[in-house]
Amino acid sequence: MTHPIASGRAERSRWLLSVFFSIALAACGERPPPSAPDTGTTAISDDSVGAFLREHWSRPLAAQGPAPERFSAAERSLAPADCGGCHAAQHADWKASLHANAMGPGLMGQLVEMDAEDRDAHQDCIRCHAPLAEQADALAAAIADSGRRPPGHASARALHEEGLVCAACHVRAHQRFGPPRRDGSAPDAAA
Numbered sequence: 001m002t003h004p005i006a007s008g009r010a011e012r013s014r015w016l017l018s019v020f021f022s023i024a025l026a027a028c029g030e031r032p033p034p035s036a037p038d039t040g041t042t043a044i045s046d047d048s049v050g051a052f053l054r055e056h057w058s059r060p061l062a063a064q065g066p067a068p069e070r071f072s073a074a075e076r077s078l079a080p081a082d083c084g085g086c087h088a089a090q091h092a093d094w095k096a097s098l099h100a101n102a103m104g105p106g107l108m109g110q111l112v113e114m115d116a117e118d119r120d121a122h123q124d125c126i127r128c129h130a131p132l133a134e135q136a137d138a139l140a141a142a143i144a145d146s147g148r149r150p151p152g153h154a155s156a157r158a159l160h161e162e163g164l165v166c167a168a169c170h171v172r173a174h175q176r177f178g179p180p181r182r183d184g185s186a187p188d189a190a191a
Contacts (some may be wrong), residue, residue, distance in 0.1 A: 017160070033132050059131070060123055060127060064133070064172075067174045074086075076174075078134055099165075100164075101143070101165045102130065105126060105163070107129060111126075112142075112146050116141075116143040116144035117140065126160070129163060130160045132165065135165070142161075
């Protein structure tokens with residue numbers, strides 16, 4: 001036989017547990033999705049995003065074309081070192097990445113054996129390793145010139161030798177694309 005006080009505690013414990021589990025179970029029900037805060041911006045349709053992405057990532061990439069006259073030399077450049085003038089942390093990350101080493105000696109050894117004018121064959125490799133049209137032009141020029149340079153000739157690293165550069169993802173027709181600024185502001189499109 002159980003003691004009457006012990007029996008009361010057990011009953012109270014069962015009651016508290018049942019209340020607790022009832023509340024917990026009720027919390028598991030579906031809730032309406034939270035409404036998005038009104039940011040004052042117009043929603044972008046999935047279709048327009050898809051169209052943008054298809055155009056942005058179409059291969060081979062189109063040449064940038066002439067830069068706006070108002071651009072400084074660094075802004076006109078597609079070289080990662082020039083991007084690093086303003087984006088030092090990102091440039092340091094890039095330099096330590098596989099992207100910076102995408103055009104190593106093994107790949108270059110294969111490319112220099114190709115005909116300088118066979119751009120379709122080059123694209124088999126550089127569409128990923130050095131995708132800018134300007135890199136394709138630099139590569140074709142380097143292949144055409146490869147037999148004319150003296151052994152040990154040192155020169156500035158050509159754009160195609162830089163590998164997967166910042167501009168390959170972040171620049172189209174000299175327009176910059178990327179994450180928003182840390183302070184949330186957007187660059188002035190007219191500047």
